[in-house]
Amino acid sequence: MTDAILTINAGSSSIKFAAYEIATAGLRPLARGHIDDIGDDTTFTAAPADGPAERQPIDASKGAVDHRSALELAVDWLHRHEDGCHVVAVGHRVVHGGPDHAEPVVIDDGTLLRLRKFVPLAPLHQPHNLAGIAAALHAFPDAAQVACFDTAFHRQHPFIADTFGLPRRLYDEGVRRYGFHGLSYEYVSRRLRSVAPMLASGRVIIAHLGNGASVCALRDGRSVASTMGFTALDGLPMGTRCGQLDPGVVLYLLTEKGMSPDEITHLLYHDSGLKGLSGLSNDMRELEASHAPAAREAIDYFVARVRREIAGLAATIGGVDAIVFAGGIGEHAFRVREQILGDMGWLGVDLDRDANARNAQTVSLPDSRVAVLVIPTDEDRMIAEHTAEILGLIHSAADSTRLTD
Numbered sequence: 001m002t003d004a005i006l007t008i009n010a011g012s013s014s015i016k017f018a019a020y021e022i023a024t025a026g027l028r029p030l031a032r033g034h035i036d037d038i039g040d041d042t043t044f045t046a047a048p049a050d051g052p053a054e055r056q057p058i059d060a061s062k063g064a065v066d067h068r069s070a071l072e073l074a075v076d077w078l079h080r081h082e083d084g085c086h087v088v089a090v091g092h093r094v095v096h097g098g099p100d101h102a103e104p105v106v107i108d109d110g111t112l113l114r115l116r117k118f119v120p121l122a123p124l125h126q127p128h129n130l131a132g133i134a135a136a137l138h139a140f141p142d143a144a145q146v147a148c149f150d151t152a153f154h155r156q157h158p159f160i161a162d163t164f165g166l167p168r169r170l171y172d173e174g175v176r177r178y179g180f181h182g183l184s185y186e187y188v189s190r191r192l193r194s195v196a197p198m199l200a201s202g203r204v205i206i207a208h209l210g211n212g213a214s215v216c217a218l219r220d221g222r223s224v225a226s227t228m229g230f231t232a233l234d235g236l237p238m239g240t241r242c243g244q245l246d247p248g249v250v251l252y253l254l255t256e257k258g259m260s261p262d263e264i265t266h267l268l269y270h271d272s273g274l275k276g277l278s279g280l281s282n283d284m285r286e287l288e289a290s291h292a293p294a295a296r297e298a299i300d301y302f303v304a305r306v307r308r309e310i311a312g313l314a315a316t317i318g319g320v321d322a323i324v325f326a327g328g329i330g331e332h333a334f335r336v337r338e339q340i341l342g343d344m345g346w347l348g349v350d351l352d353r354d355a356n357a358r359n360a361q362t363v364s365l366p367d368s369r370v371a372v373l374v375i376p377t378d379e380d381r382m383i384a385e386h387t388a389e390i391l392g393l394i395h396s397a398a399d400s401t402r403l404t405d
């Protein structure tokens, strides 16, 4: 019987899951799946590595699918498809690890207690991440459970990249910028090292543009600064999140408009960003297909903020050698990429419009001073690598070439 690792990545509106065999040459994908649009027209898609995908809408007649029932579906599917495998570990994406977790950890009761404290700092993710751990503990009681943090990759930032302009005692208490999407940045940065090692050791800006979105500046593969802050609200506008906001707006909503903290939380996390600006949708595909002026304005605002953050981060790291796009929008929305970089000649970017329209790996012209690449991210693979690594099931993922598979 072969040993296997499962991964669970519970996001704001989707759950991704995967299974990997621990083979002598590294991790071999066995199966993966995702449950999308939880709460509304939920769909379930799963496929063994060598077989066709099962894709089906979920029957909502018994009530809308919530994260808990979606997790049960995911865990149940993994259970049915682990046939012939011994599940030795389950790796979980945990969005908030706070100031102390710079590495993944094997979960025990103490870890769970600590991680629960961060629920208010990541309300769209942390409760679902913890529910995923509870579901996996129940379904796979003999397997090790490993938490892999979105924040861990950013824990080496210099003080000025993580502090706010607040009294220092608040920084000391933990009120600071944590940065998120770290598993994605780590994966993309390792992929970059295998496809373009010279670039990877230089000044790199990665734009993770998905339903949640952020930009990260790296030097020699290490995160130096990120647009995300104390919570996953800061920085870029996102599907339903506001992005950077004058804190005076929150005070105004509270004191002048009489909104409650819960109402403000809902507004900033669920009703803002692309959805709030367009009045239409959080989904970039729907906005691109729409002729409504507000849909165009929402895209224009998103693009303007990405441009501003790229330029700002370039200043932070003293220039840029490569810009990399990842995430659903970053990997597929070529018009958005063109709008972001089409006229950034002043920064040294010369976009290859044809390659860009094909979503090619390199989308800059050969003589562009700044290389521009599209590298599909794979948080699940990164979770599996970390899980295997911390349990000593494979050698260091950083030294391996497995990510080039």
Ligand SMILES: Nc1ncnc2c1ncn2[C@@H]1O[C@H](COP(=O)(O)OP(=O)(O)O)[C@@H](O)[C@H]1O
Binding pocket: 011, 013, 014, 209, 210, 211, 212, 239, 282, 283, 284, 285, 286, 288, 327, 328, 329, 332, 333, 334
């Ligand atoms: N072909 C495409 N063109 C434009 N946008 C796309 C395309 N495919 C996916 N997207 C956008 O990517 C976003 C979702 O990104 P993704 O990384 O999958 O999100 P999540 O953070 O939930 O993992 C949505 O806004 C979706 O519209």
Ligand SMILES: CC(=O)OP(=O)(O)O
Binding pocket: 011, 012, 095, 150, 180, 181, 210, 211, 212, 213, 232
């Ligand atoms: C941290 C975050 O925003 O994650 P996601 O993109 O999965 O929503």
Ligand SMILES: [Mg+2]
Binding pocket: 011, 210, 211, 212
């Ligand atoms: Mg995501």
